[in-house]
Amino acid sequence: MAPGADYEFGDNYVLIVLLLLWGLCFCRNLLESVGACARLFETCVARDLCGVAACCPGGLAELARQGVVLFCFLQPAAYCVLYVMHRSAGGGDRRSSTILHNAQLNVSSLCYFDVNGSACASAPAVAAVNAVQIDFLFLVLPFSLLVSATSMLWVNCVAIGALKSDTPWDAELEDAVFVYETVYYAELWFMNVAVIAVASSERSLLEVHYAALALTLMLVHVCAQARAAAEYTAAEHVGATLVTLVFAAVLAPLWSEMVQVARLPTLLCLLRDARAAVVGDGAGSPLAHTALSAS
Amino acid sequence: MQSACPAALALAGVHAVVVLTLCTFHMLARGEASAGQVLLVRIGCTVVMSMALLAMCAVGRNGLCAPADLKSV
Numbered sequence: 001m002a003p004g005a006d007y008e009f010g011d012n013y014v015l016i017v018l019l020l021l022w023g024l025c026f027c028r029n030l031l032e033s034v035g036a037c038a039r040l041f042e043t044c045v046a047r048d049l050c051g052v053a054a055c056c057p058g059g060l061a062e063l064a065r066q067g068v069v070l071f072c073f074l075q076p077a078a079y080c081v082l083y084v085m086h087r088s089a090g091g092g093d094r095r096s097s098t099i100l101h102n103a104q105l106n107v108s109s110l111c112y113f114d115v116n117g118s119a120c121a122s123a124p125a126v127a128a129v130n131a132v133q134i135d136f137l138f139l140v141l142p143f144s145l146l147v148s149a150t151s152m153l154w155v156n157c158v159a160i161g162a163l164k165s166d167t168p169w170d171a172e173l174e175d176a177v178f179v180y181e182t183v184y185y186a187e188l189w190f191m192n193v194a195v196i197a198v199a200s201s202e203r204s205l206l207e208v209h210y211a212a213l214a215l216t217l218m219l220v221h222v223c224a225q226a227r228a229a230a231e232y233t234a235a236e237h238v239g240a241t242l243v244t245l246v247f248a249a250v251l252a253p254l255w256s257e258m259v260q261v262a263r264l265p266t267l268l269c270l271l272r273d274a275r276a277a278v279v280g281d282g283a284g285s286p287l288a289h290t291a292l293s294a295s
Numbered sequence: 296m297q298s299a300c301p302a303a304l305a306l307a308g309v310h311a312v313v314v315l316t317l318c319t320f321h322m323l324a325r326g327e328a329s330a331g332q333v334l335l336v337r338i339g340c341t342v343v344m345s346m347a348l349l350a351m352c353a354v355g356r357n358g359l360c361a362p363a364d365l366k367s368v
Contacts (some may be wrong), residue, residue, distance in 0.1 A: 230326030
């Protein structure tokens with residue numbers, strides 16, 4: 001991680017996102033979905049919008065399904081629209097970003113029993129704080145792009161008949177469904193990274209990484225187990241108990257410690273310790289953006 | 296000095312609900328769920344989480360959560 005780096009979302013990234021969406025537009029199922037929506041709206045217009053349920057060939061359920069598909073698919077575009085709106089609107093800070101850091105201990109200040117206990121009284125414990133500010137869109141756009149991809153995949157699975165509403169969710173599912181499963185697991189990982197990084201701003205980069213990884217592994221395990229046989233063996237009972245305990249061990253510190261609540265004093269003390277150790281750190285520079293190094 | 300970020304709290308709360316819903320459903324429906332049920336729960340959770348993130352982006356996290364104390368250190 002480069003010290004003091006800022007990653008701000010720029011116009012060129014909007015172009016990349018739109019190009020990705022344009023590429024996805026060539027998927028046959030998307031075109032079919034758009035075509036179905038167009039036919040739906042045509043029917044609605046022909047009936048002067050009299051009764052939403054009546055103008056939808058499949059009823060409200062089909063209408064809701066089309067709406068969910070469109071919502072999922074157009075998420076990256078929605079974020080880009082919000083980005084453009086925030087840039088064009090003046091007044092107030094409407095941007096979103098998260099600050100992660102990588103604090104390094106001043107190891108010479110540490111005390112070992114019966115070795116250097118008398119010489120470790122006043123030295124600062126923190127030698128360097130490398131903070132990085134990341135734009136919210138960098139974290140959330142991979143998640144939204146994967147949401148688009150998974151929505152297209154399950155629409156495809158339904159279209160080719162690999163998935164029906166009454167298909168048993170077990171190990172006999174077709175290969176196309178396992179592709180959807182794999183992409184869905186990636187979506188879960190990006191979701192956890194985005195949410196934990198944003199909700200736990202000002203925490204360590206490694207903390208966020210390991211918390212997201214642990215939570216994703218637990219979710220993937222549980223989701224994969226859903227396809228197993230309904231009857232538990234004795235060994236599976238033990239495994240399920242262990243997984244539940246690990247799950248609680250992962251979630252408890254995540255939600256009790258990492259969320260940005262009443263932790264500022266700790267962070268401020270950390271940064272003040274680091275600042276005290278700095279010589280010529282450039283007074284007046286915003287600490288959240290600045291790498292502090294001990295002389 | 297004490298400060299809380301309501302947006303981060305709300306997002307973490309929605310995330311907790313989504314994660315627990317996913318886990319509970321998949322554990323209880325093991326071997327007995329249909330594809331329709333699984334997709335309904337998964338897509339529902341995805342939509343809820345997406346709407347929470349979109350709301351966070353629309354409101355603007357920095358204005359709500361930026362620690363003013365930090366700027367004066």
